[in-house]
Amino acid sequence: MSNGKALMYNQEKCTGCRSCVVGCSLYHDGECGKVTSRVAVVRNERFGESFVVGCDMCTDAPCAAVCPTGACAMDTTAGITKINAEKCIGCKECAMACPFGVINMHYKTGKAFKCDLCEGRDAGPVCADWCPSGAITYASPNIALKAKRRTKLMERLEAAKAGEEG
Amino acid sequence: MYGWAGQRLRVDLSSGKITKEPLSYEYRRKWMGGRGFNSDIIYNEVPPHLDPFDPRARVCFGVGPVSGTAAPSTGRVTVTCKSPLTGGFGDSNMGGHWGAELKYAGYDQIVVQGRAKNPVYIWIDDDKVEIRDARHLWGKFPREADQMIKEELGDEDIHMMLIGPAGENMVRFACTFNDVWRAAGRTGTGGVIGSKNLKGIATRGSGTVKIANPKAMMDVCNRLRQVFKNDPMKIGLNVYGSLCLINVANRDGWFPWRNFQGGAHPLANNMSGETHAKTVLKHREGCFACPIGCGRFTHIKEGKWAGEEFGGPEYEHAVPTGPRVGILEDANDIWHNARLTNDYGMDGIETGAVISAAMEWYEKGLITTKETGGLELEWGNEEVVDKLIPMIATRQGFGAILAEGGDRAADKLGLGDEGHYYTITTRGMSLPGDDPRGLGFGYGLSFAMGTRGGCDHLRSLCCLELSGALYPGLNTKILGDERPNKPVTTVGKPYMVYYEENQKTTTDCLQVCCFTTHWSYAVLTPDQVEYLNAVTGLEFTEEEFQEIGERIINLERAYWARLMSGAREDVVPERFTKEPMPQGVDYQTNVGVVFPLSEMLKKYYKYRDYEPGTGFPSERKLKQLGLDYVAKDLAPLRSKYLSESEKKKKKYYY
Numbered sequence: 001m002s003n004g005k006a007l008m009y010n011q012e013k014c015t016g017c018r019s020c021v022v023g024c025s026l027y028h029d030g031e032c033g034k035v036t037s038r039v040a041v042v043r044n045e046r047f048g049e050s051f052v053v054g055c056d057m058c059t060d061a062p063c064a065a066v067c068p069t070g071a072c073a074m075d076t077t078a079g080i081t082k083i084n085a086e087k088c089i090g091c092k093e094c095a096m097a098c099p100f101g102v103i104n105m106h107y108k109t110g111k112a113f114k115c116d117l118c119e120g121r122d123a124g125p126v127c128a129d130w131c132p133s134g135a136i137t138y139a140s141p142n143i144a145l146k147a148k149r150r151t152k153l154m155e156r157l158e159a160a161k162a163g164e165e166g
Numbered sequence: 167m168y169g170w171a172g173q174r175l176r177v178d179l180s181s182g183k184i185t186k187e188p189l190s191y192e193y194r195r196k197w198m199g200g201r202g203f204n205s206d207i208i209y210n211e212v213p214p215h216l217d218p219f220d221p222r223a224r225v226c227f228g229v230g231p232v233s234g235t236a237a238p239s240t241g242r243v244t245v246t247c248k249s250p251l252t253g254g255f256g257d258s259n260m261g262g263h264w265g266a267e268l269k270y271a272g273y274d275q276i277v278v279q280g281r282a283k284n285p286v287y288i289w290i291d292d293d294k295v296e297i298r299d300a301r302h303l304w305g306k307f308p309r310e311a312d313q314m315i316k317e318e319l320g321d322e323d324i325h326m327m328l329i330g331p332a333g334e335n336m337v338r339f340a341c342t343f344n345d346v347w348r349a350a351g352r353t354g355t356g357g358v359i360g361s362k363n364l365k366g367i368a369t370r371g372s373g374t375v376k377i378a379n380p381k382a383m384m385d386v387c388n389r390l391r392q393v394f395k396n397d398p399m400k401i402g403l404n405v406y407g408s409l410c411l412i413n414v415a416n417r418d419g420w421f422p423w424r425n426f427q428g429g430a431h432p433l434a435n436n437m438s439g440e441t442h443a444k445t446v447l448k449h450r451e452g453c454f455a456c457p458i459g460c461g462r463f464t465h466i467k468e469g470k471w472a473g474e475e476f477g478g479p480e481y482e483h484a485v486p487t488g489p490r491v492g493i494l495e496d497a498n499d500i501w502h503n504a505r506l507t508n509d510y511g512m513d514g515i516e517t518g519a520v521i522s523a524a525m526e527w528y529e530k531g532l533i534t535t536k537e538t539g540g541l542e543l544e545w546g547n548e549e550v551v552d553k554l555i556p557m558i559a560t561r562q563g564f565g566a567i568l569a570e571g572g573d574r575a576a577d578k579l580g581l582g583d584e585g586h587y588y589t590i591t592t593r594g595m596s597l598p599g600d601d602p603r604g605l606g607f608g609y610g611l612s613f614a615m616g617t618r619g620g621c622d623h624l625r626s627l628c629c630l631e632l633s634g635a636l637y638p639g640l641n642t643k644i645l646g647d648e649r650p651n652k653p654v655t656t657v658g659k660p661y662m663v664y665y666e667e668n669q670k671t672t673t674d675c676l677q678v679c680c681f682t683t684h685w686s687y688a689v690l691t692p693d694q695v696e697y698l699n700a701v702t703g704l705e706f707t708e709e710e711f712q713e714i715g716e717r718i719i720n721l722e723r724a725y726w727a728r729l730m731s732g733a734r735e736d737v738v739p740e741r742f743t744k745e746p747m748p749q750g751v752d753y754q755t756n757v758g759v760v761f762p763l764s765e766m767l768k769k770y771y772k773y774r775d776y777e778p779g780t781g782f783p784s785e786r787k788l789k790q791l792g793l794d795y796v797a798k799d800l801a802p803l804r805s806k807y808l809s810e811s812e813k814k815k816k817k818y819y820y
Binding site: 015016017018019022023025026027029030031032033034035036042043044045046047048049050107123129130132133 | 234235236240263266270309312313322323345346347372373374375376377380383384387388391394395400404448449450451452453454455456457458459461463475477
């Protein structure tokens with residue numbers, strides 16, 4: 001894991017605004033659009049539901065495992081899986097293998113592209129930086145999980161207390 | 167091309183002809199986008215005396231140069247037509263994601279004209295545009311039609327514009343939706359779309375918006391998105407939605423109790439954002455690229471309406487069919503009524519306004535159960551409101567009369583001046599749930615001067631007086647004077663309205679959300695200029711922004727002038743100028759206030775350079791704005807407006 005931090009997605013908080021999507025495409029490609037974003041939002045307007053999907057930086061990454069040229073591989077220095085566009089032959093194997101559907105083919109180059117945690121950006125990944133609802137955070141999984149444990153426990157205690165009072 | 171897509175899509179439903187017209191550099195620079203493009207089309211292509219439901223009438227959907235980009239809240243679309251409610255110029259804009267999708271599909275504007283033989287919908291798949299059968303969709307609620315179209319086209323991720331049954335039945339205040347729940351509510355755009363036998367426009371856009379200077383764009387967006395994180399209005403809107411206004415409105419006495427008979431009520435907190443969040447809020451929703459996320463999704467859990475779900479409500483959507491008709495005891499009734507107006511596809515404001523006017527006619531004895539077909543229109547009678555909303559949407563019984571809008575209904579029922587006194591409209595459109603005796607005198611002035619039927623809170627959105635106090639120094643920065651930050655004063659208000667109207671207009675041309683620029687003042691004009699220039703690579707200035715805003719306001723005003731509407735019609739309902747605000751709660755701040763319009767009007771006319779007698783835009787101003795052809799159109803009308811034969815104040819036109 002890069003700096004011990006990872007992108008964490010909390011679907012309960014996602015408003016479906018796609019600030020992450022436009023930020024991602026602008027940062028990486030210098031243009032704005034859904035097709036060039038490394039993170040995606042799935043919306044069910046009828047039911048008021050929104051979900052954000054991005055690369056989870058699998059430790060045992062299926063995308064890297066299926067890549068025939070070694071273009072998609074774990075960068076051991078950064079600790080993340082990256083795609084080397086020069087080596088990529090555009091075979092789409094990684095896109096098919098990704099369990100979350102967040103590897104895409106670029107409409108200009110025909111090559112695969114994926115999240116690189118906005119390498120080089122001081123404020124960290126733009127999606128987490130711009131997310132207005134806290135649905136995407138860039139944090140150490142351990143710290144985030146500790147916080148989640150505490151929140152969930154408190155919620156349960158509150159509910160139990162309310163039940164007793166009611 | 168950077169920013170703009172550079173083309174207009176024109177669909178003639180009579181002939182089935184589909185054309186794509188390029189938009190030249192000069193044209194884009196003159197009208198900027200969205201609202202500007204639309205207003206230009208309506209002025210030039212829809213003659214003032216044409217019936218709004220005539221097949222020759224146009225309905226336009228416009229997006230702007232920054233639509234679909236990373237600037238804050240870039241998903242809005244302006245829908246413009248000749249309003250069937252007022253007969254004058256009408257537009258309304260909506261959030262959601264359809265606007266960005268339209269841009270990604272490669273269009274800045276869609277103009278629809280003609281009338282299809284049978285119900286149809288338009289399917290835009292990037293370059294490919296087709297007209298498809300919609301007979302099976304007719305009569306469906308937007309959420310049903312949304313599902314059916316997505317299944318039919320085999321793509322759940324597309325976005326679309328839709329109308330509900332009220333639009334199909336040409337209710338004069340039917341609205342236009344996208345993403346199922348986001349409504350362009352006002353002026354009756356849905357009815358015009360329905361008159362063309364058009365159910366909706368489904369869109370898939372797989373393109374991108376090209377940015378001239380990505381680094382500069384990244385810098386300005388980084389900065390603005392940081393600002394939003396700590397912005398006080400953003401936080402209120404995100405946590406409680408626009409319902410966060412309820413308790414403020416009650417304190418300051420602009421809560422529309424019983425058709426504005428009062429301005430505050432002890433039970434207001436029943437429907438506040440705070441209560442809503444605790445009881446029925448299912449989810450918070452964000453429009454495209456929005457750092458605020460004021461959208462709500464409501465799930466009613468208890469009572470008669472338990473299990474109902476819908477997107478919304480907003481403050482302006484909830485109060486008309488709630489406190490405005492005297493319903494406040496059980497908030498679930500209010501949420502239910504908001505769900506009904508959404509599903510049937512009607513402007514919640516106008517629906518509540520006509521029902522509340524009818525209730526006041528009933529209270530004052532102007533109508534009885536004889537006229538209403540047995541409906542007992544007593545204040546707060548939820549059973550009747552629940553019945554009446556579908557009756558209006560389907561034009562049945564007494565609903566058919568109310569479907570014509572308040573002023574037309576008053577005339578149909580022969581209620582005379584007294585009937586019109588209670589309709590709370592100017593130029594035929596009802597005021598939203600904001601009482602200028604409390605909300606602010608700037609708002610009141612813009613109710614009188616608005617260019618889409620006279621009476622709307624979104625024409626100037628002069629929140630400098632509403633949220634100005636939350637941003638110390640802001641009024642001084644923008645207006646050069648801090649005193650206008652108090653709502654109930656006339657000081658500085660004419661200039662505030664003049665400035666904010668121009669500002670709001672360019673915001674509507676950019677098609678970004680005014681909650682980023684007027685409610686929350688996180689994005690100011692210099693920021694907008696900065697991101698527009700980064701996107702387009704052009705050198706717009708703040709002065710040019712003001713000039714474009716002014717040009718469009720004058721063009722829209724001229725549309726009214728061609729209908730013989732001018733100074734005589736620059737009024738607000740007499741209730742606000744004659745009846746002092748009564749006391750509703752003991753902490754209310756504006757007891758006894760009446761709204762002083764006339765002293766502000768004169769100054770406002772000077773800033774606008776409107777002709778004092780007629781109230782028409784002056785020839786000098788029009789020429790200065792590059793609108794010589796408009797000056798020519800108005801020249802013969804100036805003396806006509808002042809002649810005896812025309813000297814009667816008009817309520818609506820066509």
